[in-house]
Amino acid sequence: MPIHSGAKNHSELDLGGLRIFVAIAEGGSFVAGGKALGLTRSAAGKAIARLEAQLETRLFNRTTRRVALTRDGYGFYERCVQILQDIEDAEASVRQNFSSPSGVLRLSVPETWGKVVLLPFLKHIMTAWPGLNIEVSFTDRVVDLVTEGFDLSIRLGDLPKDSQLVARPVQRIRPHLFASPAYLAETGTPAVPADLPLHQRLVYGLSPQTADWTLFTISNESVVIEGHSRIRFDSGEAICAAAVEGLGIAFLPAFLVARYVAEGKLVPVLPELCGTPLSVNVVYPNRKHLAAKVRLFIDRLVEYLDH
Numbered sequence: 001m002p003i004h005s006g007a008k009n010h011s012e013l014d015l016g017g018l019r020i021f022v023a024i025a026e027g028g029s030f031v032a033g034g035k036a037l038g039l040t041r042s043a044a045g046k047a048i049a050r051l052e053a054q055l056e057t058r059l060f061n062r063t064t065r066r067v068a069l070t071r072d073g074y075g076f077y078e079r080c081v082q083i084l085q086d087i088e089d090a091e092a093s094v095r096q097n098f099s100s101p102s103g104v105l106r107l108s109v110p111e112t113w114g115k116v117v118l119l120p121f122l123k124h125i126m127t128a129w130p131g132l133n134i135e136v137s138f139t140d141r142v143v144d145l146v147t148e149g150f151d152l153s154i155r156l157g158d159l160p161k162d163s164q165l166v167a168r169p170v171q172r173i174r175p176h177l178f179a180s181p182a183y184l185a186e187t188g189t190p191a192v193p194a195d196l197p198l199h200q201r202l203v204y205g206l207s208p209q210t211a212d213w214t215l216f217t218i219s220n221e222s223v224v225i226e227g228h229s230r231i232r233f234d235s236g237e238a239i240c241a242a243a244v245e246g247l248g249i250a251f252l253p254a255f256l257v258a259r260y261v262a263e264g265k266l267v268p269v270l271p272e273l274c275g276t277p278l279s280v281n282v283v284y285p286n287r288k289h290l291a292a293k294v295r296l297f298i299d300r301l302v303e304y305l306d307h
Helices: 015-027 032-035 041-055 070-097 111-128 179-185 194-196 236-244 254-262 292-306
Strands: 061-063 067-069 103-109 132-138 152-156 165-173 175-178 201-204 215-216 222-224 229-235 249-252 267-269 278-285
Touching: 015 041, 015 070, 032 041, 032 179, 041 236, 061 132, 070 254, 103 111, 103 292, 111 152, 111 201, 111 254, 111 292, 152 292, 165 179, 165 292, 175 254, 194 222, 222 278, 229 236, 236 249, 236 254, 249 254, 278 292
Parallel strands: 103 132, 103 152, 201 229, 201 249
Antiparallel strands: 061 067, 152 278, 165 278, 175 249, 175 267, 215 222
């Protein structure tokens, strides 16, 4: 049954009733929802009855033990969650001037980038914002932010056009060539790009089509390095470790090898060459009012990566 906007004024809806409705929807029963808010089952049930009467629609299908959202109820639940979040953010803006976000922030990040780049940043954030709890999914899978309940995601590379998402570039990275001093001492250091096919290249990707490297000179001329590779990996971290062990030449972004370069375990090879720039983007749902904790997190991440 549709909600009749003309029958009741939306201003008559009580925020307390919305909170009870959300608690019951998430708890799966009147008892669980009421308990989460310190209410009896009877009080929670009466609040839902009033809300359904105001909306002139059924929000839950009831059984003897559990309740389940109707189609109208599910749509109303999604809007209520956002409304209550907006109110929480508005209160925070008055009380804290957005200086110290609180609540739970859920994000998804690529596994390698997240471990190397994000973890040190999270240590800083956890110290600066003691009221914020963070849930992180380390995965290279492209998650559905809305369906899976994530506030934002970090994605590498260009994104397909999607009107439901907003992408903000926060970093651009270029892969370069690196090898261990031991490997170069044994095989010789490549002097020109044409020397590279004579070396053991550590290739990312298990498909034969991924064996070629496309490099660019300082003048932006492209050079394609072809040839057979005896060993392939499906992990950038594994390629880095293999290069450190002297297995061959790696083609990796600087963030992955910075530690080993600083320790002298890896050195640049043909440093005038680099790969196609890769954009690192923060992606979040296209909402009119972005939650303060999300906006502040993104702003602080941009500042961190700029230094």
